[in-house]
Amino acid sequence: MNVEVIWYDGKTSRVYEASLNFSETGFVRLTADNISLRYAIDGISVAEPVGNLKPKIYFPDGSNCELSDLSAIRPYLPKTSGLFEFIHRCESKFIYAAGVAVLAVGVFAFMILYAVPEMARQIANQIPPALEQTLGRQLLDTLDRLVFEESRLPLDRQAQLSASFLKSIDSMNSTIDYQILFRSSPKMGANALALPSGIIIFTDEIVELAESDEALIGVLAHEVGHIEQRHSIRHVLQDSVVALLLVTITGDISSISSIGAALPTLMVQLKFSREFETEADDFAIRYLQDNNISTEPLLELLKSLDKKYDEEDTGISNYFSSHPATIERIKKLKRR
Amino acid sequence: MIEDNNHQNFSFNGTAGAFFGIWIVNILLTILTLGIYTPWAKVRTNRYFYGHTNVAGSNFDYLASPITILKGYLIAVAIFIVYTVVSALAPGSEIIFFILLMIALPFIIVRAMAFRLRNTAYRNLRFRFDRQYGQAAWVYLGIGILIPLTLGLILPYFAYRTNKFLITNAGYGQSRFSLQCGAGDFYKIYLIALGILIGAGIIVAVVMMPVMMEMKTVMEQAAQSGVEPDPATMGAAMAGLPVLIYFLVLLLYFGVFIYIRTAVANLVWNNITLDGGHRFESSLKLGRMAWIIFSNMVVILLSLGLMIPWARVRMVRYRMNTLVLIPGGDLDTFIREKAEEESALGEEMGDVFDMDIGGIG
Numbered sequence: 001m002n003v004e005v006i007w008y009d010g011k012t013s014r015v016y017e018a019s020l021n022f023s024e025t026g027f028v029r030l031t032a033d034n035i036s037l038r039y040a041i042d043g044i045s046v047a048e049p050v051g052n053l054k055p056k057i058y059f060p061d062g063s064n065c066e067l068s069d070l071s072a073i074r075p076y077l078p079k080t081s082g083l084f085e086f087i088h089r090c091e092s093k094f095i096y097a098a099g100v101a102v103l104a105v106g107v108f109a110f111m112i113l114y115a116v117p118e119m120a121r122q123i124a125n126q127i128p129p130a131l132e133q134t135l136g137r138q139l140l141d142t143l144d145r146l147v148f149e150e151s152r153l154p155l156d157r158q159a160q161l162s163a164s165f166l167k168s169i170d171s172m173n174s175t176i177d178y179q180i181l182f183r184s185s186p187k188m189g190a191n192a193l194a195l196p197s198g199i200i201i202f203t204d205e206i207v208e209l210a211e212s213d214e215a216l217i218g219v220l221a222h223e224v225g226h227i228e229q230r231h232s233i234r235h236v237l238q239d240s241v242v243a244l245l246l247v248t249i250t251g252d253i254s255s256i257s258s259i260g261a262a263l264p265t266l267m268v269q270l271k272f273s274r275e276f277e278t279e280a281d282d283f284a285i286r287y288l289q290d291n292n293i294s295t296e297p298l299l300e301l302l303k304s305l306d307k308k309y310d311e312e313d314t315g316i317s318n319y320f321s322s323h324p325a326t327i328e329r330i331k332k333l334k335r336r
Numbered sequence: 337m338i339e340d341n342n343h344q345n346f347s348f349n350g351t352a353g354a355f356f357g358i359w360i361v362n363i364l365l366t367i368l369t370l371g372i373y374t375p376w377a378k379v380r381t382n383r384y385f386y387g388h389t390n391v392a393g394s395n396f397d398y399l400a401s402p403i404t405i406l407k408g409y410l411i412a413v414a415i416f417i418v419y420t421v422v423s424a425l426a427p428g429s430e431i432i433f434f435i436l437l438m439i440a441l442p443f444i445i446v447r448a449m450a451f452r453l454r455n456t457a458y459r460n461l462r463f464r465f466d467r468q469y470g471q472a473a474w475v476y477l478g479i480g481i482l483i484p485l486t487l488g489l490i491l492p493y494f495a496y497r498t499n500k501f502l503i504t505n506a507g508y509g510q511s512r513f514s515l516q517c518g519a520g521d522f523y524k525i526y527l528i529a530l531g532i533l534i535g536a537g538i539i540v541a542v543v544m545m546p547v548m549m550e551m552k553t554v555m556e557q558a559a560q561s562g563v564e565p566d567p568a569t570m571g572a573a574m575a576g577l578p579v580l581i582y583f584l585v586l587l588l589y590f591g592v593f594i595y596i597r598t599a600v601a602n603l604v605w606n607n608i609t610l611d612g613g614h615r616f617e618s619s620l621k622l623g624r625m626a627w628i629i630f631s632n633m634v635v636i637l638l639s640l641g642l643m644i645p646w647a648r649v650r651m652v653r654y655r656m657n658t659l660v661l662i663p664g665g666d667l668d669t670f671i672r673e674k675a676e677e678e679s680a681l682g683e684e685m686g687d688v689f690d691m692d693i694g695g696i697g
Contacts, residue, residue, distance in 0.1 A: 012669065013460075013670035014459075014669075015394060015459060015668065050358065050384050051354040052354050087361060087365075090357070092354065092357055097356065097360060245367070
């Protein structure tokens, strides 16, 4: 059995046209120009196949050779790892590669839709309260510096709302110590926020926008829902794991091409955000129903929050939104 | 002329389809093994790209062992975990880590370069990189620290010194690379970049000024007539203008960034020599580079990442199609570095922080 190869001696950059002869059992003879070498088959190794690269055989003296086709001499060569043979088949056959692509998308979807959120839930429940308090306080400091101003609501109005809110919370049988804060925020507008460790902030703007305190109780229940289910910590955990996953796939963070990973990352993170909002809505609806409070005021408040509210609005913009479409939220509230 | 007949074009004959298979299998196995497969993925990818890069009838070879890389990754992960835990327990300790990382930087750069080049072979002869830690510390830290102190005036000099450092310490077999150009050539490139920035800034200002004036008149007229201008139109104009300016500036920086990269790559490649009078010729075109990078980005975005293999192959192919080797003599006579085997020892942590070191990329 004879095959023609290109041989490199490993000592110089010279290119040899050579031939391999496998007639002797257990040995291979290499002949090039006036060189003739004999190698034990056991001592040579074959490079694991990658894509459509030409096969390479490495000899124990550091020389190697390249040939166009391995199949003729395969029976004479030491076995290559079966695992990598299989991997190579998956890479190079279109139908296998397509199967792998489908599988990869499936595994990836499973990770993002199920494994990562579940993992985040488990971890969030293990976070010690002391750490949560530090996080909450740090976040509040940052927000106070960047978007909040002192509340302009009269003090007695603040006290009255706080008392009524805390009374509602008492009826929820929570183990968390809640803290109700009021801030003015022209930058943020009408909004309410839940921070880790039970800090709930109402902006003056939302208090003024609400037509009744009942609507604000609905908002409160929504925010309590966020805190009880540890959404902020789960959100941070899920976002970072997903970002890490996508960076792993696209290769490296530094290259310009990974800007392409930014959009899917953002979309997944927004999806998480919408899910948390839905969970918090469900919590609020359950609370309002259990306490025979009408969902109507909350519904009206949601409508006036979404100035662009449109009964028909269920287009693609949904995928780029941090909250579920107002229409969906309102439908849910009406159903009860 | 003998030299003219003797030009050896680099070429890349890999295909997007074949690389897609490798890439997608790598991703699946990396996810399934929770990242442990990463070194194998890296080796297979590099073997594909090196193996399909040809010049003078032969291809390159990537020889790193995945196990060695895995050890490096594990060390890096361990360091990262220590960092996370310590900085969570003792807030403020990040700065100490940052300083330690800065001190370790020259060491890491030299190690990564040595690992990469030692595992790159052409015609079964390995490249190499001399481990000049002191030199690395001087160039990266000593000169690097002067950049903010000189308000960036020294930046082109820094680019020159880092490129010179990376090239003069590299070798192929027993032959060494050297860099013929000087700091002045780098200053020229950065000055042109600065000129583009200033020129474009003036143009933007000139174009924007009438728009601003127009808006001012509309508002004044509205105020006089007592009629509120249509809030929707005004709102759109007010919001649209900063967004437009923002995008223009972003585009400008993007363009200048690509200009510098392209010009430096051409400058450096055209001035590298390898012992024996071998030279290179790089003829990257700015417009073509910008087009490839920009359209790659758009295609990757629209395909949700699935076209990444196509984009990478396309970039490398253009890179190689514009690179020429001008041999100064026989390409068969390079000789293996004698100390090669010894220097291969004790490099377990190989590419702990393997990273792409810019400049000659």
